[in-house]
Amino acid sequence: MCLSIPSKVVSIDVERNVAKVDTMGVTREAGLELMEEGDVKVGDYVLLHIGFIMNKIDEDDALESLKVYNEILEKLDEEERRQMVINDDNCENRGQ
Amino acid sequence: MSELQLKDLYDGFRDPEVISGFAKLIEQEAKKLKKPINIMEVCGGHTHSIMKFGLPQLLPKNINFIHGPGCPVCIMPKERIDHAYALAEQEDVILLTLGDMIKVPGSRGSLQDARAKGADVRFLYSPLDALKIAEENPAKKIIFFAIGFETTTPMTTALIDIVLKRSIKNIFFHINHVTVPEVMVELIDSRDEHVDSYNNRIDAFLGPSHVSVITGSKIYEEFPRKYNRPVVVAGFEPVDVMEAILMIVKQFNEERCELEIEYKRLVTHDGNIKAQKLIEKYFEKASLFKWRGLGNVPKSGYRLKSEYSAIDAEKIYADILPKDEIEDHKLCICGDILRGMAKPQECTIFGTACKPSTPLGSCMVSSEGACAAYYKYGNLI
Numbered sequence: 001m002c003l004s005i006p007s008k009v010v011s012i013d014v015e016r017n018v019a020k021v022d023t024m025g026v027t028r029e030a031g032l033e034l035m036e037e038g039d040v041k042v043g044d045y046v047l048l049h050i051g052f053i054m055n056k057i058d059e060d061d062a063l064e065s066l067k068v069y070n071e072i073l074e075k076l077d078e079e080e081r082r083q084m085v086i087n088d089d090n091c092e093n094r095g096q
Numbered sequence: 097m098s099e100l101q102l103k104d105l106y107d108g109f110r111d112p113e114v115i116s117g118f119a120k121l122i123e124q125e126a127k128k129l130k131k132p133i134n135i136m137e138v139c140g141g142h143t144h145s146i147m148k149f150g151l152p153q154l155l156p157k158n159i160n161f162i163h164g165p166g167c168p169v170c171i172m173p174k175e176r177i178d179h180a181y182a183l184a185e186q187e188d189v190i191l192l193t194l195g196d197m198i199k200v201p202g203s204r205g206s207l208q209d210a211r212a213k214g215a216d217v218r219f220l221y222s223p224l225d226a227l228k229i230a231e232e233n234p235a236k237k238i239i240f241f242a243i244g245f246e247t248t249t250p251m252t253t254a255l256i257d258i259v260l261k262r263s264i265k266n267i268f269f270h271i272n273h274v275t276v277p278e279v280m281v282e283l284i285d286s287r288d289e290h291v292d293s294y295n296n297r298i299d300a301f302l303g304p305s306h307v308s309v310i311t312g313s314k315i316y317e318e319f320p321r322k323y324n325r326p327v328v329v330a331g332f333e334p335v336d337v338m339e340a341i342l343m344i345v346k347q348f349n350e351e352r353c354e355l356e357i358e359y360k361r362l363v364t365h366d367g368n369i370k371a372q373k374l375i376e377k378y379f380e381k382a383s384l385f386k387w388r389g390l391g392n393v394p395k396s397g398y399r400l401k402s403e404y405s406a407i408d409a410e411k412i413y414a415d416i417l418p419k420d421e422i423e424d425h426k427l428c429i430c431g432d433i434l435r436g437m438a439k440p441q442e443c444t445i446f447g448t449a450c451k452p453s454t455p456l457g458s459c460m461v462s463s464e465g466a467c468a469a470y471y472k473y474g475n476l477i
């Protein structure tokens with residue numbers, strides 16, 4: 001029940017205090033009661049939980065994490081390649 | 097820097113290659129560990145993610161998971177479910193609740209059973225749905241059986257706020273919100289004088305994701321400092337969990353014991369202040385809350401402040417709410433599982449008398465509980 005999905009804010013209805021958001025291509029509404037007035041803007045990424053926006057997703061931090069992950073992948077690929085060469089060098093079956 | 101896409105937020109944090117990348121880094125780092133470490137994931141969302149993505153198989157043998165108290169549904173004692181049942185039985189009541197709550201058996205049956213017998217019990221997607229139901233049923237009393245950790249508590253208070261501001265007269269509340277840090281303390285150092293201080297094998301905590309979005313990481317400060325247990329607040333995508341494990345292992349190797357945040361894209365030190373203020377406005381801590389499988393945990397549950405008695409179903413219906421204490425099942429070892437002293441398979445009735453369709457203990461009740469997760473994904477372990 002704690003599943004909270006990232007969504008993008010499409011529009012805001014100030015009068016009803018709700019935001020229209022896009023969650024994996026599905027549009028729906030979410031209450032803004034837990035957010036400070038004016039804090040959520042169109043285009044923001046937010047986390048939804050049982051019909052409310054519970055917080056904004058920090059774009060810089062999200063991008064930073066994704067960048068770190070890419071670096072890990074690149075580095076590991078290199079290491080894996082090196083490991084393969086080492087393994088090959090040490091292969092007991094060499095020459096058989 | 098390229099702009100963030102919504103797709104990145106789904107896929108980027110569950111990329112199988114990144115997961116195995118982290119598995120390799122963890123393996124390298126774990127070779128340096130002086131002793132095996134047991135990491136408790138407190139939140140059921142983590143348990144689910146860990147089992148679903150088969151993370152235990154990717155980790156070296158000297159890193160173990162202990163599955164924590166998990167989900168708000170699992171820990172709800174039968175006494176509270178019996179309250180909901182009694183309220184639902186009232187002629188003029190519509191009882192509303194969230195999640196799997198309606199499937200969990202109390203001593204007279206589940207809310208689903210109550211519904212089969214004619215009670216009007218409804219399952220909501222959002223507490224806000226209560227407003228429409230109240231409007232459509234002006235002659236009925238709408239009772240919201242509110243459950244959940246800190247993640248869900250502010251949503252209940254937001255509904256209370258609306259009900260009071262709009263002077264809606266037919267919505268009432270039965271509050272069962274519980275808090276995480278108190279139960280973490282309970283698991284490593286019971287403060288209840290009636291309970292023996294616990295044995296436990298918890299070396300570090302994976303801090304909950306969405307609880308922490310609301311509370312901020314500040315609520316875990318005492319764990320590294322006072323209890324010598326590192327805490328890393330983690331998101332609950334599998335990549336988040338793997339990164340957090342790496343951070344924990346590094347702390348041990350570098351002889352640090354700290355509170356760190358892996359889930360920086362959503363968690364700050366202070367959390368969502370507006371949500372916290374709403375909680376403070378309407379709720380106060382009850383001296384004890386009984387957790388199914390664990391017993392009474394001091395200051396771990398909320399109740400409405402006395403000035404809001406007029407909407408407090410627990411007070412209004414005090415006469416009809418059952419007061420009997422109900423023991424947990426004799427053979428159930430959930431308490432030991434939660435403290436890392438036992439695994440679900442060690443329970444003598446695991447998978448036989450106790451299974452998801454007939455849960456006898458808290459850990460089997462919802463898919464987020466440890467026994468249910470082992471039952472479902474057991475062939476992977």
Ligand code: SF4
Pocket residue numbers: 425427428429430433440443444445446447450451455456457458459460461467
């Ligand atoms: S299998 Fe059932 S009875 Fe046994 S510990 Fe788990 S929840 Fe309790």
